[in-house]
Amino acid sequence: MFTTNHFAELSATISPSVMQAYVILMVLLVAGGTLFDVIHKQSAKYFFRKGKKSEQNAVRNVSGGEKVSLAVKTTVSDVLTSSEFCNPKRRVAHLLGMYGFVIYLIATIVMVFADPASADSPGIWPFLWAVGALMVCVGGYWFWFFIRVDVSSEGQSPFRVIRADLFILSLLASVTFGLIWAFTQSSGGGVWSMIFLGLYLIATTVLFAGVPWSKFSHMFFKPAAAYQKKVAVANGALDNLPRVADRTDPEDRDRHSMELLKDAPLNMGLGIKREQPRHY
Amino acid sequence: MPTFVYMTSCDGCGHCVDICPSDIMHIDPTYRRAYNIEPDMCWECYSCVKACPQNAIDARGYADFAPLGHSVRVRRDEEKGTISWRVKFRNGTEKNFLSPITTKPWGTGYPELKDEPAPSNEMRDSQHLYSEPKYIRMDDGDVHTLESNKLKMKLGVYY
Numbered sequence: 001m002f003t004t005n006h007f008a009e010l011s012a013t014i015s016p017s018v019m020q021a022y023v024i025l026m027v028l029l030v031a032g033g034t035l036f037d038v039i040h041k042q043s044a045k046y047f048f049r050k051g052k053k054s055e056q057n058a059v060r061n062v063s064g065g066e067k068v069s070l071a072v073k074t075t076v077s078d079v080l081t082s083s084e085f086c087n088p089k090r091r092v093a094h095l096l097g098m099y100g101f102v103i104y105l106i107a108t109i110v111m112v113f114a115d116p117a118s119a120d121s122p123g124i125w126p127f128l129w130a131v132g133a134l135m136v137c138v139g140g141y142w143f144w145f146f147i148r149v150d151v152s153s154e155g156q157s158p159f160r161v162i163r164a165d166l167f168i169l170s171l172l173a174s175v176t177f178g179l180i181w182a183f184t185q186s187s188g189g190g191v192w193s194m195i196f197l198g199l200y201l202i203a204t205t206v207l208f209a210g211v212p213w214s215k216f217s218h219m220f221f222k223p224a225a226a227y228q229k230k231v232a233v234a235n236g237a238l239d240n241l242p243r244v245a246d247r248t249d250p251e252d253r254d255r256h257s258m259e260l261l262k263d264a265p266l267n268m269g270l271g272i273k274r275e276q277p278r279h280y
Numbered sequence: 281m282p283t284f285v286y287m288t289s290c291d292g293c294g295h296c297v298d299i300c301p302s303d304i305m306h307i308d309p310t311y312r313r314a315y316n317i318e319p320d321m322c323w324e325c326y327s328c329v330k331a332c333p334q335n336a337i338d339a340r341g342y343a344d345f346a347p348l349g350h351s352v353r354v355r356r357d358e359e360k361g362t363i364s365w366r367v368k369f370r371n372g373t374e375k376n377f378l379s380p381i382t383t384k385p386w387g388t389g390y391p392e393l394k395d396e397p398a399p400s401n402e403m404r405d406s407q408h409l410y411s412e413p414k415y416i417r418m419d420d421g422d423v424h425t426l427e428s429n430k431l432k433m434k435l436g437v438y439y
Contacts, residue, residue, distance in 0.1 A: 046288070086333040087293060149294035149307055164312040241335055241355045242364035245378050257379040261361060268361030268381065 002127045006182045007111045009189075010197070019112050022201075026208040033211025034220060040212065043221060051228055059236030070230045078226035090147055093139040097171075100135025103128050104175060130182065133175040140172045166206075167214035173203035281339035281352065282322035283329055287313040289336035296328035296337060330356045330363060330381060341367065356381060398425050 007019060038044045062070075077083040082098065085091035107129035114125075150156040161169065181196035211217055232239045246252050247266060283305075285296075290313040296305040297314060304318045305328050316322060319340070329337045339352045349370035356363045358381065365377040401422075403409075426432065 084291065084334075085293075090293065149292050149297065149312065153294035153297040154307055162312070163310055238355075239335070239353075240351060240366065240368070241353045242366040242376055242378075244355070244357060245360060245362040245364050247360055247362065252378065255376075255378040257377065261380040264361055264380065267359050270358060 002130050004182075004186060005111050005126050006129075006185055007108075008115070009185060016112070023109060023112050026204070029208045030211055030216065033209070034217045036212045037217045047221075047224060047228070051231075054228070054232045054235065054237040054239065057237035057240065062231060062235045066234060067231065070234060071227055074223060074227040074230055079223045084222075084226060087147075090143070093143045093147055096135045096139025097143070098139075100132045100137075100139060100175075101171065102132070104132030104136060104178075107132055130179065133179050136171060136175045137179070140168060140175075144168060144172065163213065164215065166210050167216050170203055170207035170210060170214065174200065174207050177203050281324055281341050282316060282319035283324075283326065283337050283339050284316050284319065285314050286336045286338065287311065287315065289334050290314050290332075291334055291336075293333065295331040295333065299327045299331045301325060301327065326354070326363075329354045330358075398427075 007016075010019070082091050082094045085094060107125045110125050111129060145158045146152065148158070150160065150162075151158045177196050177200035181193060181200045184190070184193040184196055207214075207216070229239070236243075245255075247258075247261060252258065253262060285305075287308070292307065292312045292314065294307065294314070297307060299305075302318075302321055302323050302325075304316055304321050305314055306317045307313070308315050314328075314336075316328075324339075326339070329339065335353075335355060338354055341350050341352050351366075351368045353366045353368075354363065355366075361381045363379050363381050365375075365379070367375045367377075369375075422428070
């Protein structure tokens, strides 16, 4: 299962060009779905309006070089390490899902396009395909059963499904059925292998075709929003938030209510963050 | 000033849902973002504002001092123990306030109610509880406590 190019074995039943056309169709569906999302929900309009407002409220100009540095910071911090998550469990689950999906996706494309008719030269890709899918499963099921806010905070059943679950459920179904299909194919194929291949294709189609209704496009929007947030901090607009208080600054110390803090230690500790309130 | 959520900033982490003492911060059933289901019942404790890691929760000012067009933005810094407020009025006037977060260090704020004696019949019949017969089950007679009902508090709840 970890060493065989399953798509190569499948090429005995389905032509490699059909498989490649399917992958291209999925890519087009994602691009089209994201564009539809941008136009229909007017998210781009909102995004640029917010950027303009931030520029209007700016107290200093951000140079081009600084913008590049902010873009690099956004990529390294927000995108590559998901630093926006303050809950470490959510962050780890997200990183597992994100990197797992990326590895799984690249491995799938390589295995389908490189030489799907040849089962002899898969290299490391089948291994990466399976590891990526397993990473998505670990992060995804952990999120689904334990971390999801409906379940962890509101005490809902983990089996309650709403529209916002379309992305995570189709993603989990896709990788899970993919893994089961690969396993049944390695153990001799047969009817079960075809059934799970069918389920794998259905789930994958729903995942990529459901972009306008699911959370899929957050992969593209989130980095842009994180960059915009960083620019708003750099140019002083701060999204209309108050500036960060500096208690070592005498001017800040003399501001309203600060007498209560004058003798308090500079670092007050984690306060609310010390324990997740799970007292319902 | 009851709180509300900017749903585009909310990432649905649920901190506000967990901490709201009035149980009115809920998760939107379609988009999985937090929202204040009952602003009229908001205690205005601002626990949700302080707990939100995305600065997605703000307060809506009352019309007598902040009519339409105003904004009340809040920023908290737990490590420094400060919470800052920026109130912008419709005419552009801006007021900034800085206040301490008075959250007590963990482990110092328990009321130790478990050490208190069980309520007596006299307390049960007191006029102070005249409006709460349903909840203390006066009609059933006797004094109801956790022990008498063989109940235990969940781990993490301190009384």
